Amino acid sequence: MHDQTLLRPCWYVALPAGQLKAGAMKPLTILGEQILFGRDRAGKVFALKDFCPHRGMPLRYGTFDGCEVECCYHGWRFNTQGACTSIPSLVEEKTDIARIKTGTYPCAEADGLVWVFMASSQQPQPTLPPPAMPAPIPGGFTHIDSVLFPCHIDHAVIGLMDPSHGPFVHQSWWWRTKRSMHVKEKQFAPHGLGFRMVSHKPSSNSRAYRILGGSGERRTEIAFQLPGLRTEHITIGTKQVVLLTALTPIDEQRTMLHQFMHTDIGFVNAIRPLLTPFGKAFIRQDLTVVKRQQEGLIPGHPPLMLLGDADAQALWYYRLKKEFLAAEEDGRAFENPLKERTLRWRS
Ligand code: FES
Ligand SMILES: [Fe+2]
Known part of the structure; x- marks a missing residue:
């Protein structure tokens, strides 16, 4: 049985930056913790523990004026650093109310993503x-989709990096068939x-690549890094496409998958509304198998298998995770346990 611990300390993608307007709040559960994200009037993002230290009311039920959050129960107010600024019921302020605090989370905005640091x-x-992307993302990523996967992040990662389900799960006229x-x-x-698939020419049986068209040499580099970030960097001559899939555990049974894209190819941007449904359909095919798989993952069933080069990336994921946890435990730097390797599989 592999260690199912959710990794910390790590930066996780919390939500697309565009979903958090100035003066707005958004409650999310990440690694089992209730976090209230917000963006102040000046445009800066913040993350508070979604909990009023007075009597435990989640702060998400309160109001935010772009500067302070007011609890819905007794009106205590908190600034975006989590410090209490007002207690309406107090007649004489004998208490140093600024010492009353709700927790905060390190939070950052980069490349059109809001990141949260889950401490250890x-x-x-x-x-x-937060982790750098394989290329600059001017103007930030475009959000394609966010989908809740009803599974542990381990199964979501393995499904994401699994090269051999393609011809079975993603069969379609526009992608590929078993015959290919x-x-x-x-x-x-x-x-x-993590690891990267060293820059290569995209598979000739992927019609989606042909849609990109363009001239000049085409290269693709796919990378995976803990805790659950997959990037795909496609260059076509001087132009590029960057795809990002970010997995963020809600808790041990649920994982959010966020899909983003960025490109400087004008025509792809122009037809993006037409392409988005294909991206969404693709993710939903993965969602369907993950849901079905859950029905088989019940106590009493035999342990699962990782077999051959097609499952090597899943094995690597577990090795990386093991090393990450050991490094954290020993208080030392992470040492990547993987070696350069060539994998061969049929898909
Ligand atoms: S519970 Fe929040 S002010 Fe009382
Ligand atoms: Fe898939």
């Missing part, structure tokens, strides 16, 4: 900014908190 007891504050299966050979190398 060893590391309450981040030492690094052939042997693939790909180079992999360790990369940050």
Whole structure:
């Protein structure tokens, strides 16, 4: 049985930045913790523990004036650093109310994403900014979709990186069919908190790539990093497309999948509204299998198998996770346990 611990300390994608307007709040559960995200009048994002220290009322039921959050129960007010600024019932202010606080989470906005840092007891504050993308994302990512996967993040990651379900789950006229299966050979190398598939020409049986058209050499580099970030960087001559899939655990049984895209290819941007349904349909095919799989993942069933090169990335994920947890436990730096390797599978 693999360790099902949800990883900390880590930056997680909380939500697309565009979904948080100035003066708005948005409550989310991440790693089992209730967090209230907001954006103040000046445009800065923040994240508070969604809990009023007075009598435990979730602050999400209160109001936000773009500067302070007011609890719905007795009207205590909190600034975006979590400090209490007003207690309406107090006649004489003998208490130093600024010492009353609700918790805060390190929160950052980058590339059109709102990130939250989920601390560990060893590391309450981040030492690094949120992970960098494979290329600059001017203007930020476009949000394609967010889908709730009713499974542990481990199954979501493995499903995401699994190369052999494609011809069975993603069969469609516009993508590929079982008949187009052939042997693939790909180079992999360790990369940050994960691994990358060394830059290659996209598979010739993917019609979606042809839609991109354009001239010039086409290369694709796919990378995975803990805790659940997959990036795909496609370059076509001087132009590029960057796809990001970010997995964020809600708790041990539920995971949010956020899908983003960025491109400087004008014509792709122009027809993006037409392409988005394909992206959504693709993710929903994965969602359907994950839901069905859950019916088989019940206590008493035999342990699962990871077999051959097609399942090597899943094995690597577990090895990376193990090393991450060991490094955290020992208070030392993460050492990527993977080696360069060529994998061969049929898909
Ligand atoms: S519970 Fe929030 S003010 Fe009383
Ligand atoms: Fe898939």
